Amino acid sequence: EVQLVESGGGLVEPGGSLRLSCAASGFTFSNAWMSWVRQAPGKGLEWVGRIRSKADGGATEYAAPMKGRFSISRDDSRNTLYLQMNSLRTEDTAVYYCLTEKYLSSWHLYWGQGTLVTVSS
Amino acid sequence: QSVLTQPPSASGTPGQRVTISCSGSNSNIESNYVYWYQQLPGTAPKVLIYRNNQRPSGVPDRFSGSKSGASASLAISGLRSEDEADYYCAAWDDSLGGWVFGGGTKLTVL
Secondary structure, rough: OOEEEEOOOOOOOOOOOOOEEEEEOOHHHHHHEEEEEEOOOOOEEEEEEEEOHHHHHOOEEEHHHHHOOEEEEOOOOEEEEEEEEEOOOHHEEEEEEEEEEEEEEEEEEEOOOOOOOEOOO | OOEEEOOOEEEOOOOOOEEEEEEEOOOOOOOOOOOEEOOOOOOOOOEEEEEEEEOOOOOOOEEEEEEOOOEEEEEEEEOHHOEEEEEEEEEEEOOOEEEEOOEEEEEEEO
């Protein structure tokens, strides 16, 4: 069974940092392009960024509001995806989901349950 | 303000067919694939349609997707109470270099 389990969310003050993790199991993680998507309370979905598989170059891409502040990485030996978030703002408050953007012939198929990040003083 | 435009709400009665529209531009929908997601209250989104009109295994054929130019639609036939959820469209945007979403449509089954 495929599972994506996010962790690391919590309360952080504006200007602070947080690192989210997404533990993957049930599929060959190293072959997947992985993305992060967030959802502010009561709002819609917003793409955060993605990382390609190492076989496809391992490049990262980010949405404009996150560039320079957020960093996505992966550890294929641990089957884990990371989202490092720095210089956090109140508007970064959201549930953060990890998902498989591209895996074999599937697209956006597997999602985690999400982890809540609250940025507040 | 979302890059893709969806109606904020839609409704129908059980058994009816409803459609949800998604309008974009030549940098996203017109030149790339469209995806549709269903989000039930308190849960993660689930992909219903990928690459314009493909259904993942397990998604009922009551759900179908189509695209024409810079617009796309999700159709749900034989509406059921369990279809009551938020629906989102998405596409890659070549100008922005990222995925863009619609603002979401809340579907109510009357």
